[in-house]
Amino acid sequence: MQNERILCAGFGGQGVMSLGKLIACAAMLDGREVTWMPSYGPEMRGGTAYCSVVVADRPVGSPIVTTNATSLIVMNLPSLDRFEQSVVPGGLILLNRSLIDREVGREDVVVHALEATTMAAQCGDPRAANMIMLGAYMALRGTPRHRHVEEAFSLVFGSGSSTSFNLNRKALRCGFDSVSAEAVIRKAA
Amino acid sequence: MQNERILCAGFGGQGVMSLGKLIACAAMLDGREVTWMPSYGPEMRGGTAYCSVVVADRPVGSPIVTTNATSLIVMNLPSLDRFEQSVVPGGLILLNRSLIDREVGREDVVVHALEATTMAAQCGDPRAANMIMLGAYMALRGTPRHRHVEEAFSLVFGSGSSTSFNLNRKALRCGFDSVSAEAVIRKAA
Amino acid sequence: MSVIFKKTTGLTEAATHYCPGCTHGIAHRLVGEALEELGLLGDTIGCASVGCSIFSYNYFNVDMIECSHGRAPAVATGIKRTVPDKTVFTYQGDGDLAAIGTAEIVHAAHRGENITVIFINNAIYGMTGGQMAPTTLPGQKATTAPAGRIAEFSGRPLKMSEMLAEVPGAAYVERVSLHHPKYIRKAKKAILKGFTCQLAKGGFAMVELLSTCPTGWGLDPVEAMEWLEANMIPYYPLGVLKTPEEV
Amino acid sequence: MSVIFKKTTGLTEAATHYCPGCTHGIAHRLVGEALEELGLLGDTIGCASVGCSIFSYNYFNVDMIECSHGRAPAVATGIKRTVPDKTVFTYQGDGDLAAIGTAEIVHAAHRGENITVIFINNAIYGMTGGQMAPTTLPGQKATTAPAGRIAEFSGRPLKMSEMLAEVPGAAYVERVSLHHPKYIRKAKKAILKGFTCQLAKGGFAMVELLSTCPTGWGLDPVEAMEWLEANMIPYYPLGVLKTPEEV
Amino acid sequence: MSRTLMKGNEALARAAIRGGCTHFFGYPITPQNEIPEYFARELPKAGGLFLQAESEIAAVNMLYGSAAAGAQAMTSSSSPGLALMQEGISMLAATEIPCVIVNVMRGGPGLGTIQPAQSDYFQMTRGGGNGDYRILSLAPATVQESAEMMEESFALAQKYRTPVFLVSDGLLGQMMEPVQFDRHTKKKRAGNKRWILTGHHHRRPPRTIKSLRLDPAKLESHNLELQDKYGRISRRETRFELYRMNDAELVFCAFGSTARIVKNSIDDLRQKGCRAGLIRPQTLWPFPVQPFKTLPESGKAVICVEMNCGQMVDDVRLAVEGRMPVHFYGRCGGVIPEPAELSEYALELLTGGAA
Amino acid sequence: MSRTLMKGNEALARAAIRGGCTHFFGYPITPQNEIPEYFARELPKAGGLFLQAESEIAAVNMLYGSAAAGAQAMTSSSSPGLALMQEGISMLAATEIPCVIVNVMRGGPGLGTIQPAQSDYFQMTRGGGNGDYRILSLAPATVQESAEMMEESFALAQKYRTPVFLVSDGLLGQMMEPVQFDRHTKKKRAGNKRWILTGHHHRRPPRTIKSLRLDPAKLESHNLELQDKYGRISRRETRFELYRMNDAELVFCAFGSTARIVKNSIDDLRQKGCRAGLIRPQTLWPFPVQPFKTLPESGKAVICVEMNCGQMVDDVRLAVEGRMPVHFYGRCGGVIPEPAELSEYALELLTGGAA
Amino acid sequence: MDGRRAIPHIAADSCKGCGLCLSVCPENVLAIEAAQVNLKGYFPVSVKAEENCIGCLSCALICPDVVFTIERIDDHLEGRDE
Amino acid sequence: MDGRRAIPHIAADSCKGCGLCLSVCPENVLAIEAAQVNLKGYFPVSVKAEENCIGCLSCALICPDVVFTIERIDDHLEGRDE
Numbered sequence A, B: 001m002q003n004e005r006i007l008c009a010g011f012g013g014q015g016v017m018s019l020g021k022l023i024a025c026a027a028m029l030d031g032r033e034v035t036w037m038p039s040y041g042p043e044m045r046g047g048t049a050y051c052s053v054v055v056a057d058r059p060v061g062s063p064i065v066t067t068n069a070t071s072l073i074v075m076n077l078p079s080l081d082r083f084e085q086s087v088v089p090g091g092l093i094l095l096n097r098s099l100i101d102r103e104v105g106r107e108d109v110v111v112h113a114l115e116a117t118t119m120a121a122q123c124g125d126p127r128a129a130n131m132i133m134l135g136a137y138m139a140l141r142g143t144p145r146h147r148h149v150e151e152a153f154s155l156v157f158g159s160g161s162s163t164s165f166n167l168n169r170k171a172l173r174c175g176f177d178s179v180s181a182e183a184v185i186r187k188a189a
Numbered sequence C, D: 001m002s003v004i005f006k007k008t009t010g011l012t013e014a015a016t017h018y019c020p021g022c023t024h025g026i027a028h029r030l031v032g033e034a035l036e037e038l039g040l041l042g043d044t045i046g047c048a049s050v051g052c053s054i055f056s057y058n059y060f061n062v063d064m065i066e067c068s069h070g071r072a073p074a075v076a077t078g079i080k081r082t083v084p085d086k087t088v089f090t091y092q093g094d095g096d097l098a099a100i101g102t103a104e105i106v107h108a109a110h111r112g113e114n115i116t117v118i119f120i121n122n123a124i125y126g127m128t129g130g131q132m133a134p135t136t137l138p139g140q141k142a143t144t145a146p147a148g149r150i151a152e153f154s155g156r157p158l159k160m161s162e163m164l165a166e167v168p169g170a171a172y173v174e175r176v177s178l179h180h181p182k183y184i185r186k187a188k189k190a191i192l193k194g195f196t197c198q199l200a201k202g203g204f205a206m207v208e209l210l211s212t213c214p215t216g217w218g219l220d221p222v223e224a225m226e227w228l229e230a231n232m233i234p235y236y237p238l239g240v241l242k243t244p245e246e247v
Numbered sequence E, F: 001m002s003r004t005l006m007k008g009n010e011a012l013a014r015a016a017i018r019g020g021c022t023h024f025f026g027y028p029i030t031p032q033n034e035i036p037e038y039f040a041r042e043l044p045k046a047g048g049l050f051l052q053a054e055s056e057i058a059a060v061n062m063l064y065g066s067a068a069a070g071a072q073a074m075t076s077s078s079s080p081g082l083a084l085m086q087e088g089i090s091m092l093a094a095t096e097i098p099c100v101i102v103n104v105m106r107g108g109p110g111l112g113t114i115q116p117a118q119s120d121y122f123q124m125t126r127g128g129g130n131g132d133y134r135i136l137s138l139a140p141a142t143v144q145e146s147a148e149m150m151e152e153s154f155a156l157a158q159k160y161r162t163p164v165f166l167v168s169d170g171l172l173g174q175m176m177e178p179v180q181f182d183r184h185t186k187k188k189r190a191g192n193k194r195w196i197l198t199g200h201h202h203r204r205p206p207r208t209i210k211s212l213r214l215d216p217a218k219l220e221s222h223n224l225e226l227q228d229k230y231g232r233i234s235r236r237e238t239r240f241e242l243y244r245m246n247d248a249e250l251v252f253c254a255f256g257s258t259a260r261i262v263k264n265s266i267d268d269l270r271q272k273g274c275r276a277g278l279i280r281p282q283t284l285w286p287f288p289v290q291p292f293k294t295l296p297e298s299g300k301a302v303i304c305v306e307m308n309c310g311q312m313v314d315d316v317r318l319a320v321e322g323r324m325p326v327h328f329y330g331r332c333g334g335v336i337p338e339p340a341e342l343s344e345y346a347l348e349l350l351t352g353g354a355a
Numbered sequence G, H: 001m002d003g004r005r006a007i008p009h010i011a012a013d014s015c016k017g018c019g020l021c022l023s024v025c026p027e028n029v030l031a032i033e034a035a036q037v038n039l040k041g042y043f044p045v046s047v048k049a050e051e052n053c054i055g056c057l058s059c060a061l062i063c064p065d066v067v068f069t070i071e072r073i074d075d076h077l078e079g080r081d082e
């Protein structure tokens, strides 16, 4: 399977850290080698937060994905500004249209935009936008496996309330389903 | 002139430190290279104190004289016990008979004993025993010069009272004069 | 029309990095206003401590120095003893002042250093992520006291102002609170007094400001203010603990 | 005939290195007697501090550990939290406890550590040769205060007992003096109370013993006792500053 | 054996408990806060004690007292906190107290940054406190290895009656990686406890733990005994990993998280036809000299890569003893090198004829 | 010029005042107490300020504040006290504060002893605090040189905006020796003061002295600037003395008080027909590599002599680069080597064919 | 004492949407709209009932981010308040 | 209360001649002779008027070097003092 170098970025409260953890954890359950690395420090306070996830078949060397990302999952405008150039040609930019009102400037990457915050609100809580993004990512990349993502929920969040579990699951599904239905895909030039 | 390596030792309050300083300072005024090195630390409290003086014609290397002393000026018994073997053959042991009631065991050194404490008391203060010893040392070694020793008084003690200056001077003279008069000199075997 | 409130020139234009609703911002404004009103901005040297307020040197419109964790009072001493005509203050959190920096604050008070100490007591280590501070209240949760502080295990919270008021060299010690505009006005007066004490060469002055850390406490900013009022003030009573005759 | 006074088994046979007339020797005896009388010698771990009393581990007939300068209360904390059934005490000078070790003693009190602190206040740094301590009296000469301590420059002396009594976790704090047999009897009672407080799990207990340093003060031992009475007691009033209900 | 995705810091803490840690004393500092926080939650459940100290100085002294009373105790901190512990560490070394100290390094000097760095190599290998002493310094490169070394560190501390450093950094501490805790490798060692303070119970003379020896002869012989022990540790506990070294013409030397980045470069360089390999010190002190003595014939140059300004280079030079040139590539201040820049540097070096 | 018999410590203090020292902050510790005591008496008379701090940590931080406000400030301490200052020294280096720190070394580790030693060579040359920094480290061998180096240290500190170490020891500090204070060599240098804190007087933007740079790129470039400066210091300020080196077959390397003892041995060895010489580093950092690169043809072996367990040996080996064998002879724990034992060791080495 | 006495001006991009000003405004002058996000990603406060502002300064005193500038309407107040 | 009640024993080689015991003895029992030096070089205290000792323990309580052992003369005191 292909190695994935994923960068998840957004505002502090948008759940980009958990999003990354879920991918890493589920990929681990898929049997792959993974690392997850957060940005940390005061910049997380209110500012932009991001994390790096590497999924590979051999032990991972550098866990940092601030260059050569194969996927960028981006939830707000400042993060797009900062990381747009970090994606390899042919890579994927998955963006939250609800908070990003500009187009991606690059022509050599796959861009998928969706109204994640709005969709999450429809599912019951706008804070579940990260799950919408995760669902879309899974649909676009065909990995990690659904089953393992759901297993990862409890590993990452602990055994939380079943309502939040159901909400997350619903948002995940909604993001997943949206890909074929609503997506606007531009192939790289 | 000959290099001198002098060890002065006694109880904490007997003024062996000043004795050494006076020799060093006067020898410096004689134009020679000198060092003075104290023992320091809690062992000085009540216990035995000593200092090393080196007088030479070239810059002094090691300032420590716990072995190969050419002269040992010793004011109490524990110090004689400790340092008797530190003197080179042919060296001098100048001892305060008032507080040392045993004979020196070695045959290969020059021993000069005097009742320094008693003599000092006669001069006005038993605490001036160190000056008695200094006077005797000067007489025996012919160095440092009287004039420089008296100059050294004010350099070492600061400009103290004239009474103490006079006392010191008197004791010094008394020690000096005693050498020919009272000394019991045994030549090295 | 006349402007009855505007941003003090005691603060720079920089936006703070503090979390939404963090009272560090209020405290900053009060210090800036006090220095401006006393005409001291050009003559002041501030000592930033290690805590969320470490970047305060980006916000105060005065010369500033960053101090190692807890050591601001020693650094301030070095400065004040070198340029006694300058106004020197420290701005310290409760981790900084009441834990690692205990010796330095006690001895600045002990020597009667003529400096002003702004002490932000938010009952937690904000910057490092909500660990227990010496000022954390019994039962209050912290990342290193997951079940809440247990007095039998960690002791009852340290009352720095009361303790320092006992030190002979301390001239002025007052505790105020930032939880409500009415109290904020009083806090401002105390801070002014803290600086005029220094101008009068009165000796060591400290103003303790009861503060919130919404992030560390896991409360929203408004709840945090309520929590402060309901929990901190009863344990840390407000008021003047020591005052010089003349100030 | 019956022996009405003999050397306690709380002390070893070793002769102390203290200067003639130094009250460290008296304090040692009182601690040794107290531990013996309470039957604690076999179960006690003592923490020696850095000062003239560093060699106290040669004199007390208990297991002991040497602590870095000022840190004995932290070391004692580590020990007591590991073996809570042992009796743990520190023996600290005023340089050790009131200067470099301020943070450690305050926080041992703050946490209410169940230890006993024997605090020898001789108003000077004895071991290093008579430098000024935080407890040196105004006008008192020291090698680093050649003209005598100047309060305007160095502050008025720190009253550790008063300060620590303000700390909520402190259970028992008393100041006694060693200048006269009558007071020495009282000192002994206080030390006993300091240990029984620990046995009762009362929390932090400290006994401050006003002491002499004939060498550092440049006085003969008898003069030193008189100086203590005439100068130290007025500034450092004797008595109980804090007491637990039950002890 | 099942794998858990864990932060390096949390894996350290969990492994410490498995390794027998009973007492933790520490003071918060980024980027190691997950360690005390984990202990605060988990150590009491395991029957141990977590106590937050008022400072790093208090923490290291509590550690001293606790270990002296027989606990398997540890502390952890990050770079400036370690600097504050230096007097205490010198004391621990002098009194031969078995205990473990974790350093999750961040950039310096001064407060520097909270981002990862390796600029405490000197602090971790050359004392930093006063006097002649050495601390066994373990440097893991993965979360798995962090856990394993941490678990083992308590046994090593007991075996040699010595403090042990576990040298991590902000990258290793903050990242998550799958980790396996194998129940069977868990080694606990009681060690000789005849020196601990228990109270003499009137059954033996009082015991003293101390460092002060005013008689120079006694202090010298104590020092010689310590040096002896350090010699034993050097002979027995030096560790390293070799990666693709068999036929290497370009020999990297890197430790900890930097080493994992270097591995990426090596794979990359090999694809580009450059035979690169890695010597990874797993102990910083004792430094693994041996692999440098037996460098392959093919070797042309050594590149030392560190997240600092070259603190390990001297050790590498001393080990290489002039057999081939030693180069240095470093990033610092929280900048983490990219595999690509290392490859580039290496290729330039080779084509520039530096070898 | 008249000679005064002075203790090394007092000569240091007097020279500091001559060198322009205006502020002293310190905490008592043997064997350096004569320094603060001298300042307490004399600095106020010279218009300066002596303040006793509550600890070494407070002292180094007062020093920081005072120098940041423009004073020519210094502190002094001895080995364990230096260990306590490490965090502060790292801060001083990071913020580039010109100031002087005296270390009158005593034996270690831990409290060790108050007797002389040189076991802080690592502390004085490899940081000891966190991060990449270096401190210019002057090591006198006589009371006269102590005074000269001390006097000059303030100018060096200003010139490079750096803390400077003056590395003495209990022997040099406690001994008395004649010393001359030459009025004409007194160099004072104001240095660039545009960074000091004065209050902005509404005439310029506020100034900040700080070490924290959360942006790794900024912290890295700050580090590179520091390294640049250290390079400049290395090139310009490295110092050493050669003693009877012209035709030496046996090359001693020793610094500070040990070097004077070694000189006795050299004279002794020469009398016995063995051509010995000495390279004496007068700066410990930067270490004088050059004289080792140009060792006389006659050279057969290097003997590094230290009052520690061999902390300088690595630097000597790195400088000798395998051109001849490097041996070590050391005493520690307060034991001071005798000239005779050094001669004996040297002769055995030569006859044992070790060269 | 009723009626309009002052105008609160808001530097919306400095606002972090903490809600403290709302909570202390005695006249309910201020509001936060969930719709609008500022440059920093916060929902900033806005003036919803300007006419009610009595110029008590509570909002300005409690705002940690010095978002407010308050102007008094002089004609109305002149001579009544010092 | 007058007369002899106890005997002070002195371990002269432990004595540092500080004089504290002398200064507190209410009955002038003790003395220091300038003539005699002990092993450590101090002038130790000696009992000059044993018969005056009332067993008040003052000397023992203040002696920093635990030089004293005091014995009570029982026949004289029995039943009078607890």
Ligand SMILES: Cc1ncc(C[n+]2csc(CCOP(=O)(O)OP(=O)(O)O)c2C)c(N)n1
Residues within 6 Å of the ligand: C050, C051, C052, C053, C069, C092, C093, C094, C095, C096, C097, C120, C122, C124, C125, C126, C127, C128, C133, C213, E027, E028, E029, E030, E056, E080, E081, E084, E111
């Ligand atoms: C020597 C050292 N130890 C620990 C830290 C980590 N540290 C940074 S801020 C802080 C606590 C800050 O808490 P507080 O002083 O209460 O300030 P707040 O953030 O709450 O305003 C700590 C422990 C450090 N930077 N340096």
Ligand SMILES: Cc1ncc(C[n+]2csc(CCOP(=O)(O)OP(=O)(O)O)c2C)c(N)n1
Residues within 6 Å of the ligand: D050, D051, D052, D053, D069, D092, D093, D094, D095, D096, D097, D120, D122, D124, D125, D126, D127, D128, D133, D213, F027, F028, F029, F030, F056, F080, F081, F084, F111
């Ligand atoms: C870190 C450190 N700083 C300084 C010293 C030196 N020192 C030894 S004892 C002492 C002071 C002791 O004074 P005090 O605690 O009052 O005890 P005393 O000797 O008066 O009984 C000092 C400063 C030290 N050993 N370690």
Ligand code: SF4
Residues within 6 Å of the ligand: A045, C017, C018, C019, C021, C022, C023, C024, C052, C122, C126, C127, C212, C213, C214, C215, C216
């Ligand atoms: S963490 Fe707490 S103290 Fe720090 S900025 Fe946020 S709210 Fe304020």
Ligand code: SF4
Residues within 6 Å of the ligand: B045, D017, D018, D019, D021, D022, D023, D024, D052, D122, D126, D127, D212, D213, D214, D215, D216
């Ligand atoms: S120096 Fe002072 S405290 Fe120390 S032993 Fe002598 S008299 Fe006692």
Ligand code: SF4
Residues within 6 Å of the ligand: G006, G008, G024, G025, G026, G027, G028, G029, G030, G052, G053, G054, G055, G056, G057, G058, G059, G060, G070
């Ligand atoms: S000034 Fe008072 S009334 Fe006006 S908006 Fe602010 S808080 Fe509300």
Ligand code: SF4
Residues within 6 Å of the ligand: C021, G014, G015, G016, G017, G018, G019, G020, G021, G022, G044, G045, G062, G063, G064, G065, G066, G067, G068
């Ligand atoms: S108090 Fe200030 S930052 Fe908070 S919501 Fe109101 S204006 Fe915005």
Ligand code: SF4
Residues within 6 Å of the ligand: H006, H008, H024, H025, H026, H027, H028, H029, H030, H052, H053, H054, H055, H056, H057, H058, H059, H060, H070
């Ligand atoms: S017991 Fe009392 S009376 Fe007897 S010698 Fe001692 S002090 Fe004097």
Ligand code: SF4
Residues within 6 Å of the ligand: D021, H014, H015, H016, H017, H018, H019, H020, H021, H022, H044, H045, H062, H063, H064, H065, H066, H067, H068
């Ligand atoms: S008090 Fe003790 S040491 Fe002092 S003179 Fe009397 S017996 Fe001797």
Ligand SMILES: [Mg+2]
Residues within 6 Å of the ligand: C051, C093, C094, C095, C120, C121, C122, C123, C124, C125, C126, C133
């Ligand atoms: Mg706080």
Ligand SMILES: [Mg+2]
Residues within 6 Å of the ligand: D051, D093, D094, D095, D120, D121, D122, D123, D124, D125, D126, D133
């Ligand atoms: Mg004292």
